[in-house]
Amino acid sequence: MSGGWQAVDDYIAAKLLGDDDVLAATLVNNAARGLPPIDVSAAQGKMLCLLAQMAGAKRILEVGTLGGYSTIWLARALPEGGSLVTLELEAHHAAVARLNLENAGLADKVEIRTGPAADSLAAMAYGVPFDFVFIDADKQSNSLYVAEAIRLGCPGTTIIVDNVVREGGVIEAGSDDERIIGTRALFDMLAADPRLAATAVQTVGAKGWDGFVLARVI
Numbered sequence: 001m002s003g004g005w006q007a008v009d010d011y012i013a014a015k016l017l018g019d020d021d022v023l024a025a026t027l028v029n030n031a032a033r034g035l036p037p038i039d040v041s042a043a044q045g046k047m048l049c050l051l052a053q054m055a056g057a058k059r060i061l062e063v064g065t066l067g068g069y070s071t072i073w074l075a076r077a078l079p080e081g082g083s084l085v086t087l088e089l090e091a092h093h094a095a096v097a098r099l100n101l102e103n104a105g106l107a108d109k110v111e112i113r114t115g116p117a118a119d120s121l122a123a124m125a126y127g128v129p130f131d132f133v134f135i136d137a138d139k140q141s142n143s144l145y146v147a148e149a150i151r152l153g154c155p156g157t158t159i160i161v162d163n164v165v166r167e168g169g170v171i172e173a174g175s176d177d178e179r180i181i182g183t184r185a186l187f188d189m190l191a192a193d194p195r196l197a198a199t200a201v202q203t204v205g206a207k208g209w210d211g212f213v214l215a216r217v218i
């Protein structure tokens with residue numbers, strides 16, 4: 001069946017996304033420089049771009065840059081004068097992302113901060129709030145990242161957290177997989193925190209069976 005998911009994603013991409021030399025070159029560059037192919041899919045990237053546009057995002061925060069594939073989709077949603085801050089642990093990933101963002105003509109809109117995202121976030125004082133946040137890094141820290149997104153956001157801020165279904169692993173209460181434990185802690189937090197309205201949507205496609213959380217700061 002998963003072969004069918006890939007074929008349908010290919011159909012969606014061919015019909016609705018078209019050729020995109022910049023994004024294709026980003027994936028080629030990532031592979032050539034040894035980055036793992038764990039970026040969002042093209043259909044998911046365009047969804048992020050559309051959601052950011054629908055939210056009227058002017059200031060975007062991303063946690064988990066890799067080679068900047070999702071960053072490019074998100075930065076394309078920004079209006080004139082908009083900006084994006086993206087956080088990445090690995091200096092090599094950040095360097096590749098910088099190249100890709102330059103090739104995409106988006107380097108002036110995007111700031112990459114290297115190091116553990118928890119440290120980068122803790123160092124950020126509240127200022128102009130982020131109005132759109134995409135979280136896609138180490139899954140065990142998701143609750144912390146959402147708490148920081150609330151602190152650095154404002155009422156109306158959109159928060160998306162990727163990979164929250166994990167082929168159904170999210171319902172395994174006894175799992176010893178740290179990513180599943182972290183994801184379940186995230187759901188506990190979302191269920192209990194009155195500052196958020198949240199749902200989660202399961203997805204299948206080129207990236208298998210997974211899903212994302214969609215939340216809004218109240």
Ligand SMILES: C[S@@+](CC[C@H](N)C(=O)[O-])C[C@H]1O[C@@H](n2cnc3c(N)ncnc32)[C@H](O)[C@@H]1O
Pocket residue numbers: 038039040063064065066067068069070071087088089090093115116117118136137138
């Ligand atoms: C799934 S990839 C991000 C994919 C990217 N959002 C995309 O779709 O193109 C996760 C990234 O998070 C980074 N990461 C892992 N742990 C991190 C941490 N503690 N702080 C910041 N980044 C981290 C990894 O190095 C990796 O580049």
